Amino acid sequence: MENLGGKTLFISGGSRGIGRAIALRAARDGANVVLAAKTVTPHPKLPGTIEDAAAEVEAHGGRALPLQLDIRDDAAVTEAVRKAEDHFGGIDIVVNNASAISLTPTPDTEMKRFDLMMQVNMRGTFAVTRACLPALKKAANPHVLTLSPPPSLDPAWYGPHVAYTISKMGMSLCVLGWAEEFRSFGIAANALWPRTVIDTAALAMLGGAVQPKNCRTPQIVADAAHAILTRPAKDCSGNFFIDEEVLRAQGVEDFSGYAVDPSEPLLPDLFVASDS
Template identity: 30%
Template sequence: MTQQRVAIVTGASRGIGRAIARKLAAEGAAVVVGYSGNTVAATEVVDEITADGGQAFAVAADIAGEHAVEAMFAQAEERFGGIDVVVNSAGVLALAPIADLDLDDLDRMHRTNIRGAFVVARESARRLRPGGSLVLISTSVVGLRFPTYAGYTASKGAVEAIPMILARELRGRDVTVNAVAPGPTATDLFLEGKDQTAIDSLAKQPPLERLGTPEDIAATVAFVASAAGHWINGQVIRANGGII
């Protein structure tokens, strides 16, 4: 009998993380829905997964808190017997020109986006079973370099330094480490504060002439984390419809 895969998805209460959690569950994984503060939204994700016949439970955890992350991983092992996939989708975004950047916002992005990624990566390196995968979520803005995104892009640039190094450190473990870097994706976080003209302009940039959807990104993550995608290792995959 094939062993059921077990996945932890952080930032899974909304947006891309929510779509990833649902996609992995639809492909048969038992899912730990990690979230920071929105218990109602996280519970909705669990209910959606279980209503479709899947297994899931929610855990509140600050990903930058090492003990909270340790506890989340421990709960996954206790409930489901082990961990095969970890997707770190949690992140924070604050936009401002560098001249106007609030350093408190920079520190907040650094803590969640950089420290949090390292905490999750460290625990994943310690606990993932053979055949497992860690997928970090970055952003295509690392390459696009939009104005006002410097602080956020800098934090995600640090995330992109992890996959190849950690993949090499895990030699012999049969565990892959990759990052998926979405382009403009129609989530509430992305659409907030943008007028229709700005949204339409961004949608025209990819040759496919539309914004990405959370489901587009979830499908990419699910493939990279699957047995079929296991030969992909140490990579940053720009899932953006062809934006340079």
């Protein structure tokens, strides 16, 4: 499959950042995009609403369905999936992008923040995929793509922020299980993670610990996602992809265009070895 024309993508957290970039890349092919996210009014620190993203999708040549959704609400997830199927006639691809982050050690991680990360990252990913599964079983080339890292038991990734790491590794373990569980249905289940830190509005939530000049843009993740989602599902499942590696396999050699500032060094993202 060369492009995503006519395919329907259900993207959680699609109003900004990486989710929005994946939506716009699919829109360029003429895809249908369900933008399932919480933001319907501008956030004081995080710009972008589902309506803004929907307008951009349509300006890029796609069709959009913005749906306000808190993926912690099971009934709301079920209803959003029903609306998506009614509107577009099915769902071909699920992109589990929504995520909550708090890079805090145990004493500084309030239980409400712990619960938020577990409910959004791990439970929400499970809930969205589960709700979309009946539609995926009917799709021609169904994919589930989750924005989570390669599974690891390296203590170095757990020590600084136990709760966040567990929540992200939980998403990855879902991918590991789904690749096996969904094999007989021909549904691909893969994960994708950036080689470097990505410049998104969420950086502002980290208190200036990372500067945009040391990041790449979300476009590199979107291009890598596109490359994965256009592969035959039956031949591409159970992988924990790194964006740069996916694009190298596509023949990309120069990544300078993805850098916010090509003259500045790039910071490796969490869960990725600096020499990988």
